[in-house]
Amino acid sequence: MILVLGGTGEARELAEALVARGVRVVSSLAGRVARPRLPAGEVRVGGFGGPEGLAAWLRENRVRAVVDATHPFAERIGTNAARAAEATGTPLLRLARPGWQAGPDDVWHWADDLAEAARLLPGLGNRVFLTSGRQGLSAFAHLDDLWFLIRCVDPPGPPLPRHHELVLDRGPYEVAGERALLGRADVLVTKDSGGSLTSAKLTAARELGKPVLLVRRPPRPDTETAETVPEAVEWVLHR
The missing domain is CATH 3.40.50.720 (NAD(P)-binding Rossmann-like Domain)
Known part of the structure; x- marks a missing residue:
């Protein structure tokens, strides 16, 4: 099983690509949006109870890897994911789209x-x-x-x-x-x-x-990072 911490367009694209390849995916949504766009595969809604709760969930469900594809400003879940992955020895990837870059005509x-x-x-x-x-x-x-x-x-x-x-x-x-x-x-x-x-x-x-x-984006834990969905798919498949 792969856990995708989602809620973003990239998370939905990743879940769809992995499910199409026969990978069991559980996407976790925070539940803050009333009518979220649901991804392919299994979905769970709500928090885990901090890093300890997430670590327990990873162990109980024998999760092979975690992809943190949450919003760039979802700072708490990013920190919790890093701590839980370290505590359980679970491979963790951060799927983070690049920030915007100003052009010459931007103010x-x-x-x-x-x-x-x-x-x-x-x-x-x-x-x-x-x-x-x-x-x-x-x-x-x-x-x-x-x-x-x-x-x-x-x-x-x-x-x-x-x-x-x-x-x-x-x-x-x-x-x-x-x-x-x-x-x-x-x-x-x-x-x-x-x-x-x-x-x-x-x-x-x-x-x-x-x-x-x-x-500006808040700081995130230092972890392996991919900028695109295809990169994240390759990372998961190599797990």
Whole structure:
């Protein structure tokens, strides 16, 4: 059995490719999205109970290898996976798509976390297109002088900025639609998620000459890493 810590497009692609090759795959989803896109193979939803719980699950299910294909900002599960893999001697691969790279016409600013992004925002614009996800929106809740166009997959909970409009949508997104939304804002705030699923907003910002405030990825444990699904498939098959 191969355990894929998923929730991303790459995780679904990996599960599909492995199942097609006759590999038994269990994909683990955190359960934070109400209607997730389910991958091929077996699926479990919910946490493991920290690194100790994950280690116990790996032993009980005789897992041959783990692929951490979670979102670049899913820092806790990445740490738990590394600790559980080390404790059980289970091979671990991190499937991590590369971060976005600025082009010559991009106007990008960087923040180390959402709190720093909130501190930098007042100097970049009064109307904000915020696409950092529904978790962590409280970092912007105190900015009463700014207006936010907030996009999430599922409805966020409080606290939220006083002046805001909520858009519920799921990628992939088209440049034309992103251009229309960004036309209502002065600045785009997002995380450096990488990949093509949500990159249309960066193209739209470039075309409109709008600044982008990106939150850097949190550090991850040092482990073997693949950048593409085919690389991850080869790694698994060699296990």
